[in-house]
Amino acid sequence: MPELPEVETTRRGIEPHLLRQTIKKVILRQTRLRWPVPRNLNQKLAGQPVLALQRRGKYLLVTTPRGSLILHLGMSGSIRILPANTPPEKHDHLDIVLTNGQCLRFRDPRRFGAVLFTSADPLQHKLLRHLGPEPLSRAFNGKYLYEESRGRKVAVKLFIMNSKVVVGVGNIYASEALFLAGIHPKRISGRLTLERYDKLARAIKKVLRAAIRQGGTTLRDFTATDGKPGYFRQKLNVYGRAGQPCNVCSTPIRQITLGQRSSYYCPHCQK
DNA sequence: AATCGCGCCTGACGGC
DNA sequence: TGCCGTCAGGCGCGAT
Structure with missing residues (x-):
């Protein structure tokens, strides 16, 4: 189950594939995760370049000029980078398709995970604002x-x-x-x-x-x-x-x- | 303010 | 083989 090390492992794994790439489209197959996934993700993200891939706690933040995608893996979520034409399987709920032919695929059998979007600073989002310090930071001692x-x-x-x-x-x-x-x-x-x-x-x-x-x-x-x-x-x-x-x-x-x-x-x- | 218990959801597994 | 009950758990939220 994803805790901080799993989320950080995921972040490091996807960062080189996403950074400075452009999002072609977003394919949403399942909106019922922990919270309803916004249906306008494609409209928000199509054409946007990925500027940063950050982690805050167990949240992953994919930042573009127009806003940030907030991802949480819940307890059964995983993310993989695949060729965009790979057929999706049962619990593959979301694809972020890139213009280079690859895609980020979010899978979550138990659907405790989350996919959200914010136009503002993601660190100020309601879910992230009150989080405690990062355990690997100096502030945590x-x-x-x-x-x-x-x-x-x-x-x-x-x-x-x-x-x-x-x-x-x-x-x-x-x-x-x-x-x-x-x-x-x-x-x-x-x-x-x-x-x-x-x-x-x-x-x-x-x-x-x-x-x-x-x-x-x-x-x-x-x-x-x-x-x-x-x-x-x-x-x-x-x-x-x-x-x-x-x-x-x-x-x-x-x-x-x-x-x-x-x-x-x-x-x-x-x- | 702090703490507790709930509920979301599916797959694995054991028992019959 | 197949069905059913139990367990696993991140975390926000409402109740206390």
């Missing part, structure tokens, strides 16, 4: 987490998965980062010390960087733009490993539910 968490009673795992606190940390990497930092996922966020948040911020950066290096994590359906899966799965310490021995101490990994989501941790290494 232990001091920030410590200060932001004071007075909060929510569990630390849910705290770091809150996109208003920090973007891009989803269920997989939250569990993995907490393991690396030696922190129990249920610890109350407002009671953790600065020292522990220092360790956690470093762990988040470390796990996200490593995952980007590996091309993301493929569990079911994530593939990079070239169709290859991510290889980070082999490096997971706790996620999806309930009952299996901890890589550090051999204690069986435990699975609990936190905020209606599966969490995995080592009861010996994480306190």
Whole structure:
């Protein structure tokens, strides 16, 4: 499922194919995604050159002179670059056809993803305006987490998965980062010390960087733009490993539910 | 203000 | 073989 590393892998994969290319047309086959996809995308984007390909959190931003396309992969979305005449398959909802004969194809079986358009600064869009810092930026560090968490009673795992606190940390990497930092996922966020948040911020950066290096994590359906899966799965310490021995101490990994989501941790290494 | 639970949606999988 | 129930989950939103 796409978290920040998968989205960044996608961004890097499509950027060389899109930058400075011209959009010939937009083919929309399915408008019912998380929010209705605007039907006038072709009118807005046809003839427009692609000026920039950015990522903010898990959102991808395709900027043209007339406005920006805002893409979100939800949890089953993927983007590929293909020859424009490749026949679409069942869940291929959108094509951005380029004048060079290639096209960007958006696929999303579960349709939790999003395709939106804004004529204004996409970073000021309602969905992006209130997002927290990028986890790989300098603004994101232990001091920030410590200060932001004071007075909060929510569990630390849910705290770091809150996109208003920090973007891009989803269920997989939250569990993995907490393991690396030696922190129990249920610890109350407002009671953790600065020292522990220092360790956690470093762990988040470390796990996200490593995952980007590996091309993301493929569990079911994530593939990079070239169709290859991510290889980070082999490096997971706790996620999806309930009952299996901890890589550090051999204690069986435990699975609990936190905020209606599966969490995995080592009861010996994480306190 | 912070937190919690809901609902969107399909595919994989296990049981019968 | 096929059907059915369960689970997976990002994240905005409404309720508390």
